[in-house]
Amino acid sequence: MSQDPWLLTPGPLTTSMSVKQAMLHDWGSRDANFIAINARMRQRLVAMIGGEDAFACVPMQGSGTFAVEAMIGAFVPPAGKLLVLINGAYGKRIARICDYYKRATAILEWPEDQLVDPAWVAKALAADTAITHVAVVHCETTSGVLNPIAEVARVVAAAGRRLLIDAMSAFGAIALDAKDVSFDAVAASSNKCIEGVPGLGFILARVDALKQCQGNAPSLSLDLYDQWQALEKTGQYRFTPPIHCIVAFDQALTEHEQEGGxxxxxxxxxxxxxxxxxxxxxxxxxxxxxxxxxxxxxxxxxxxxxxxxxxxxxxxxxxxxxxxxxxxxxxxxxxxxxxxxxxxxxxxxxxxxxxxxxxxxxxxxxxxxxxxxxxxxx
Structure with missing residues (x-):
């Protein structure tokens, strides 16, 4: 067997042989062993942000964008307004999701080679009291810029608003501690820095905020609240999960821990x-x-x-x-x-x-x- 090419990309990525081998077995989606693997995966992800009992992990079938869209649809209510911080394509994608969902938005935009400026965010929040939530991309892979998440979180919290984070390309390699950074939800996926395979997004959400999301989602398949409730009550997904991807992701999480988290x-x-x-x-x-x-x-x-x-x-x-x-x-x-x-x-x-x-x-x-x-x- 010839060597696959090395993927020097933002994802999908080169994976370990052991992650690949984890997909060589078949599992029933309602099988007790698979349900246990899925529960362990969810617990590991919450632990990665120090979320303990205050946060829940809600996995969502699909790519990372599915998770971001589910997060926006659940956490920004129909009467809410989202301030989108844009310095690349993925901030623009969040704004486009809001257009599809008919959510009110305000936009602050910087060139792709510049950081999001927390001082601008503070001014925008002071000027527009209708804004209820702020969305930011942690690492904007359009350019590779690392946005100042902690500083943004401080000004959002000081203004009494709620923060939503797209941490797709940063999660698992750049620290995000829920005890130090205030946010309602963060979205990421299986195939970036944790080095799993594509097919699963996930949202780590503050439970108190998640409880307020019932009825907000404009999509059945991306209803984050309903997905959470099903997992909490039965341990099972509402619809067929990407089983092989999840089992591989669990193996990738083991290897992540072995490397030092x-x-x-x-x-x-x-x-x-x-x-x-x-x-x-x-x-x-x-x-x-x-x-x-x-x-x-x-x-x-x-x-x-x-x-x-x-x-x-x-x-x-x-x-x-x-x-x-x-x-x-x-x-x-x-x-x-x-x-x-x-x-x-x-x-x-x-x-x-x-x-x-x-x-x-x-x-x-x-x-x-x-x-x-x-x-x-x-």
């Missing part, structure tokens, strides 16, 4: 990110973000200015060498992205850098610099 997983990713950025800079590539706002999740690089550089050829030649990267998603700059997460370590990052050097030489591109004068220098 959030601190251990985050340390590996931070080292991956440093190796990658240092190596790319040595070839002339320029990251979009300064180091102090760069999350160790995915790094955006400016396109080289050299006219001999063609991204599609670059992508294809790297894939031929066993490394899959990601195109850019920015409006502020022509770019591409390389991920640091998944079952990858320093050796994989150095292997990717060697492949990039080889491809650049094959393309006749001497430097990855985005500056035209550097590319044309003799």
């Amino acid at each position: 959030v601190a251990g997983r985050g340390a590996r990713y931070r080292n991956n990110c440093k190796v990658l950025v240092d190596g790319m800079r040595a070839m002339g590539f320029q990251p979009l973000l300064p180091d102090h706002v760069q999350a160790p999740i995915i790094v955006t690089f400016h396109m080289p200015a050299d006219p001999r550089f063609d991204f599609q050829a670059f992508y294809d030649k790297l894939k031929d060498r066993g490394y899959v990267i990601y195109p850019g998603k920015l409006t502020v700059a022509d770019s591409f992205r390389i991920g640091c997460i998944g079952r990858l370590d320093e050796s994989h990052m150095r292997g990717a850098l060697a492949a990039i050097r080889a491809v650049m030489a094959e393309m006749g591109v001497a430097s990855g610099s985005p500056l035209r004068q550097a590319a044309n220098a003799e």
Whole structure:
């Protein structure tokens, strides 16, 4: 069996062999053993934020966006108003969900290479008393920027409003402690920093707030409150769950704990990110973000200015060498992205850098610099 390509992407990601092997068995969705696995998974996720008895985990079939949509539909009531903080595509997606659900919104938007500014949030909340909730993306993988969640949470709490967090690309590798950061709900998924496979989203919700969500959801399949009630009463999902994904996720959670939890997983990713950025800079590539706002999740690089550089050829030649990267998603700059997460370590990052050097030489591109004068220098 040939080696699968290494996925240097924001997800889906490279997974361990043991996570893959967990899916080789069949389980009944109403089987006592599966119900026990699902309950253990839910408890582990609550423990990851220090949620104890104050929080509940509500898993939701589907991708991470399913979980975010379920969170918005449940927690923002029809008479509520959501302030959406946008500095990338995923903040914009939250606003689009509100359009579908006919929820009133206000929007604060920053360029994709800038942090959300808590001072702006405080001013917006003071100016509009109709706002009941605020939504923010923890790590915006459009650029790789890490938003100041704790500072945003403080101004939202000080204004007496409720915070909803999309932590899709950060959860499991960047600390989020419910004792230190005040929020009603956080959404994430099985296939990012916990290194499971795609197919399950989940919401960690403050129980007191979740109890107020009955009847809010404009969707049957994404009714978070009903899903929670079914799981609490029977241990079972309302509709067929992605069983193999859940069992693999449980195995991934075991491996996450064995690595040292959030601190251990985050340390590996931070080292991956440093190796990658240092190596790319040595070839002339320029990251979009300064180091102090760069999350160790995915790094955006400016396109080289050299006219001999063609991204599609670059992508294809790297894939031929066993490394899959990601195109850019920015409006502020022509770019591409390389991920640091998944079952990858320093050796994989150095292997990717060697492949990039080889491809650049094959393309006749001497430097990855985005500056035209550097590319044309003799």
